[in-house]
Structures are given as C-alpha cells and as structure tokens.
Amino acid sequence: MNILDRIKQLNITKVNVQRENRIFVDTEKDKLISVLYGMKLIGFNQLSIMSAVDRIKDNEFELFYVLYNYKEKVNAIVRTRIPRDNPVIETADKIYPPAHTYERELTEMFGISVSGNPDSGKPFILENWKDKPPMRKDFDSVEYVDKHFVFRNPEGKNE
Amino acid sequence: MEKMTEQQFRTIGNMLRKRSLWMLHYCTGCGSMELPAVGTSRYDMERFGVVPYITPRQADILLVTGYVNTKTLRRIVTVYEQMLDPKYVVGFGSCPINGGVYWDSYAVIKQLDRYIPVDLYIAGCMPRPEAIITGFMHLMELIDKGKATGYKRYKENLEYYKENQRKVLE
8 A cells, every 4th residue: 555545544635645645634623633643554754844925815823743754765745734822732742742842933923722732822933922923924023113223324324 | 759640640541452352242143153263363353362251250342243132232321230340332243233134123222322322333234254353453443542432421311321222122
C-alpha cells in the first residue's frame, strides 16, 4: 500500500496532491489531533514548521502543520480552519515536541490560545507588547509606527 | 620643565587615542557580513589600529551594524552604559539612520541617535569595506580635533535620551 492510500484511511476531509511528494491534507478542527497522531504512525516523524494564516475575509484562521517522512521522502501539509473570534486550539506537543515552541509563537503573533500548553501566553519574542497581535491582518503596522516612532526630517533639521 | 596645561594634555591624549581604537561590534543585522572582509588581510583595518574586541569594558567604539529592534535596543543601551569613557558609537548602514527597508516595521526603531548619541554614521546598504575604512578614518579625525563628544552629550542630555528610551521600551 502506498503512502497516499494510507493517508486516505485516516479520518480526513480532503487529500490534494499538488505535485509529486507534496500532499495537502485538509481536516476539521476536532479531528486535528487524531489526524496528526495517525500521520506520525504512518511515518511522518518530523514537524518542520507549524504556523497560521489569517483568512480575514472568511473570518477564520488557517492552521498548517508541515510534516516530513524520511523513509518515503514525502512532505505532507495538514491544514485546518478555526473561527477567528475567540480562537482556541489543542496542543500537539505530546505528538510532536517542537510544536511546543511554535505554539508559544502562535499565541503571541496571532492571539490563538493553546489549551494544554502551559507556556502558551508567556512572553516569547515581543517584549512589553500592549497592542493587537502583530501578525493579524487587521493590525496596521504603519499606524503603529506613526504612533511610536519618529521619522527623521529629510532636510536634516531634527528638533 | 614647564608644566603641561590641561589643553595640551588633552591634545596629546586624543592624538594617541585615535591610533588605538578597539571596536565592539554589535552585529544585529546583515551589516556584520562586511566585517570579516574589513578585518582580514585584503582590507586589514588593523593597519589603522582598529581591532575587533569582545567585551564592552575594554572597547572604545560601539559599532551597531544593521537594524535595531526595540528588543535589541534594550541590550544596546545596557552595553553602551557598561563601556568606559571615552566611548564612540558608529551607526552602520542605512537602517540605524532612518529605518531603511524596515521603515514600516512595528519592531524596528527609526533613528538610533534618539536613544544613544551617535558620533558617526556610515551610510549605504551595505557600505563597502572601503567605505567602512573611510568612516573609521573620519572618526579618527573627529577624535583628533576633539569633536567626537557623544559620551559627554549622553551625560548632559540624559533626561532626553532616557525619556526616548522609555517611550519605546516600556
């Protein structure tokens, strides 16, 4: 049985092979952890990266987990969508330990809180951040810059 | 023998000081890539007495290479205050001058000289090794004439610098 058939046996919504060795796996929010566990059993041992995309038009966050299988040399991207208002996900650090740090970053940059991860919500990269999470699409970077920093006067006369 | 006046003493001090500059390079951005070329045999900044050094306590120049985050700024201020007088700050590349390509970034400060006094900027993105050496020569000239007085300005206008630092860091 090849790897695609084994993935299709898992409890998933859609499998999309975009090109060779790159498989997109779509799933629902509740089944995410069980799908990740199944992927690990198939042989996807490495979590390369995990992050989110702010789909502000759909009012949703898209989470993705990029996994790699060393034996078959296949990349798989597990994707799911969660609502944008009050987003909570479950931790995956029991399955993939590197997810622990990625989840901390996720909390800080997107405001997605992670249940089961004790470090989620602790300060990570930003220090003394009081504004909106900066990777959200409705965070206006230019407005923030105008409020907090002073640009140099192009004529060279500064204060 | 006639007694030396304070002015003469300072002149001789500056003349000797400019030929032995120890440099602490705070490599924050891509600017640090040019430093190996400047330091090694092709351009060889040691000809002019500029030597890379590893601790702030023994260094004369603080070289800030590249963009400065608000998070990095906290460390830069700490390092700057650890250094002993006389100390000089060189801003390197276009990012410390006006933000450079990070002009709209929420994390990068736009003018380094609002937070610590900068004696000399080397403009460019990136400055070539020749530009860096020219910059150091210019700094030596400033020291010789007694014009590189950033550390005095920091003491005199401490309120101003501290207030600006507080605005971004707290």
